[in-house]
Amino acid sequence: MTDTLTPTTNWAGNVTFSARAVHRPTSVDEVRRLVTGAERVRALGSGHSFSTVADTDGDLVLLDRLPKDVVVDPSTSTVTVSGGCTYGDVVGPLHGAGLALPAMGSLPHISVAGAMSTGTHGSGDTNRVLAASVVAVQLVTATGDLLEIDGDDARFDGALVALGTLGVVTRVTLAAVPGYQLVQQVQDRVPVDALVGAVDEVLSAGYSVSAFTSWAPGSTAEVWVKRDPSSPAPVEGWLGGVVADGPRHPVPGMPTEHATQQLGEIGPWHERLPHFRMEFTPSSGDELQTEYLVPREHAAAAAAAVAGLGDRIAPVLQIGELRSIAADGLWLSSAYGRDSLALHFTWVPDLDAVLPVLAAIEAAIAPFDARPHWGKVFTTAPDVVRSLYPRLPDFVALRDELDPDRRFANAFVDRYLGA
Numbered sequence: 001m002t003d004t005l006t007p008t009t010n011w012a013g014n015v016t017f018s019a020r021a022v023h024r025p026t027s028v029d030e031v032r033r034l035v036t037g038a039e040r041v042r043a044l045g046s047g048h049s050f051s052t053v054a055d056t057d058g059d060l061v062l063l064d065r066l067p068k069d070v071v072v073d074p075s076t077s078t079v080t081v082s083g084g085c086t087y088g089d090v091v092g093p094l095h096g097a098g099l100a101l102p103a104m105g106s107l108p109h110i111s112v113a114g115a116m117s118t119g120t121h122g123s124g125d126t127n128r129v130l131a132a133s134v135v136a137v138q139l140v141t142a143t144g145d146l147l148e149i150d151g152d153d154a155r156f157d158g159a160l161v162a163l164g165t166l167g168v169v170t171r172v173t174l175a176a177v178p179g180y181q182l183v184q185q186v187q188d189r190v191p192v193d194a195l196v197g198a199v200d201e202v203l204s205a206g207y208s209v210s211a212f213t214s215w216a217p218g219s220t221a222e223v224w225v226k227r228d229p230s231s232p233a234p235v236e237g238w239l240g241g242v243v244a245d246g247p248r249h250p251v252p253g254m255p256t257e258h259a260t261q262q263l264g265e266i267g268p269w270h271e272r273l274p275h276f277r278m279e280f281t282p283s284s285g286d287e288l289q290t291e292y293l294v295p296r297e298h299a300a301a302a303a304a305a306v307a308g309l310g311d312r313i314a315p316v317l318q319i320g321e322l323r324s325i326a327a328d329g330l331w332l333s334s335a336y337g338r339d340s341l342a343l344h345f346t347w348v349p350d351l352d353a354v355l356p357v358l359a360a361i362e363a364a365i366a367p368f369d370a371r372p373h374w375g376k377v378f379t380t381a382p383d384v385v386r387s388l389y390p391r392l393p394d395f396v397a398l399r400d401e402l403d404p405d406r407r408f409a410n411a412f413v414d415r416y417l418g419a
Contacts, residue, residue, distance in 0.1 A: 017044075019060035026065050028140070028170050031083075034061055035168060035407070036144035042410055043168040045114020046086060048107070049375035050289045052412045053118060053163055061168060063113070072097045077177070078135060083113045083170040088278040090174075091270035099176035103127035103208070104273040113169035118375040119161040119333045121342065122273060123323035124208040129335055131160040132328045133174045139167030142407040146170070158391070158398045161332040163374055165413050166402045180228075182207060182272035184262045186248045187223040187234040190241035192310070195221045195322075196303045198239060199341070203299070203324040206231065208273055211322040212250045215307060216314035222248055226273060229266050250275055251319045251346070287318055288347040288354055291373035292361070296324065296339035298368040305364040306343055312360060316353045318346045331391035334371040343370075347377075355379060374416075382416050392417070 019042075025031045035041055040058025047054075054060075063084035070093045071080045079094050087101075088108040094100060103122040105115060114120075116131040136150040137159060147167065149159045159166060192213050195202060203209050206227035213221035220241070225234055236242055247256040247263065258280045261267055271277075294302040303322065306313070313320070321344040325335045334340070343365070347354045358379050362370065371388045372378035386392055396418060403409070409419070 017055050017060055018057050019055075020058060022060045022062065024062045024065045026067075028066070028146070031061065031063070031066075031140050031168055031170060032144040032146070034059060035140050035142065038407065040409065041168075041407060043083075043113070043164055045111035045117070046109060048110050048114070049118060050377050051375055052410070053374055054114075054410075055412060056410050063111075063168070063170070066170070070094075072099065072176075074099065077175065078173050079176055080136075080171060080173040081112050083168070083172070084111065085113075086111050087115070087274075091278075094176055095179060095268055095270055098179045100179045100269045101133060101174065102177050103130060103133070104270065105130060106210075106275040108270070108274045108276070108278045112172050112174070116160055116172060117162055117164055117169065119330070119335070119373065120375065121323070121325045121335065122208060123203075123210050123325070123342075124206075125204055125324050125339070126326050127208060127324075128326045128328045129161070129330065129333050131330055131333065133176075134160050134172055135175045136173040137169060138171035139402075140170055141167040142403045142405060147402070155398050157329050158331040158395045161330045161374075162395075162399075163332065163413050163417070165399050165408050165417070167408065180269050181266050182226050182269055183229050183233075183264050183266050184224060184226045184260060184272045185234050185264050186244035186262055187225065187238055187241045188244040188248065189220045190223055190239040192216070192219050192221050192307060194239045194241075195223070196300070196307045199299050199303045199322065200296075202239065203322065203341070205234070209324065210250075210275070213320050213322075214314050214317060215310040215320050217310045219310075219314070222250070224248075224250075224262075224275070233264060250321065286349050288349060288351060288377050289345065290347065290354075290358060290361075290376045290378055291342055291344040292365060292370040292378070293325065293334040293340040293342050293373070294365060294368040294370045296341055299324075299341035302341060302343065302365050302368045302370070305368075306361060309357070309360055309364060312357050313345070316348050316350065316357055318348060320345050331395045332374070332389060334373055336389065336391070342373075351377070385416050386418065 042056035
């Protein structure tokens with residue numbers, strides 16, 4: 001069906017789409033007809049991107065009304081999901097079968113297909129981007145055909161983090177691991193200087209670790225450690241901080257009941273890995289987000305470079321976050337070929353005030369070959385972005401093979417990948 005609501009906005013309200021029509025198909029066959037009938041078409045996931053990566057001046061397709069099929073296969077330790085499913089749709093059936101995903105993003109509300117397509121990630125020294133768990137994908141291509149690509153296909157590593165340029169993702173199969181439990185504890189009031197000086201130790205302190213800071217000079221940080229119950233817990237005095245005496249929210253002053261269980265209580269993987277509970281709908285906006293990934297060997301230097309701009313960053317920042325991501329082989333993944341530190345920024349909703357600060361940050365971390373997250377706000381020059389992806393020429397060749405008439409193109413991908 002076609003919605004009369006057009007243009008639409010993303011969840012944060014910072015991107016107004018320029019689509020001529022918004023479609024919400026209820027079947028894959030309807031998706032196929034929409035694609036072949038459109039001159040330009042883009043698929044929108046959960047609308048959690050802060051860049052215009054999903055925008056189009058043609059037809060915008062939302063998959064949230066496709067049947068939400070989640071098929072767990074314990075014999076192969078996989079789960080296959082339809083294109084409109086979120087991680088929140090997947091985790092219950094997977095957990096019920098005694099299986100798990102190795103990583104999750106901060107929000108369980110994001111779509112599996114959208115997270116895959118933009119290289120979204122969680123945290124952990126051994127955890128790769130979420131797309132790295134994909135073992136097969138189904139696309140509706142520009143001709144309206146269904147294309148199945150799996151690990152036996154030479155194009156596979158280019159087909160996952162594809163920014164929506166190869167087709168509309170209608171099915172994804174994820175590899176699962178045996179179910180596991182985690183505990184989450186927060187080390188509070190860590191001096192930001194101590195965080196920067198021990199960033200590698202911090203990020204290695206658990207299965208998945210996030211450090212939150214305002215970057216203000218002389219401020220303190222929260223270190224969220226998600227760890228195996230049998231591993232050592234944070235202790236008083238670690239990093240000069242204290243063990244939190246109650247639940248915390250990443251953004252000071254926000255309701256702590258929205259955050260996943262802390263205080264060392266043992267629980268299943270899917271109730272500890274995200275920062276936020278599935279039963280609470282994410283905020284409707286009032287923020288901008290930016291993220292850069294730098295090689296892990298430069299983590300300390302990059303964090304110090306950002307800290308040096310703390311007096312400029314803090315006035316326009318809601319909260320900053322540091323995470324680690326393991327290297328992968330996906331051609332357009334921001335962690336392609338290198339273990340990485342992610343420097344994440346949640347800004348106040350004032351783009352004019354944020355942009356000069358972005359430029360200063362990008363200049364400070366440019367020596368470390370910082371790759372911006374495709375779905376966040378950034379100002380890195382297109383030629384610089386292209387230079388950071390060794391397999392970009394291979395990806396462009398794949399795009400031209402599957403979409404020679406550029407049906408899935410838009411201004412964003414033309415700018416950063418080349419028209």
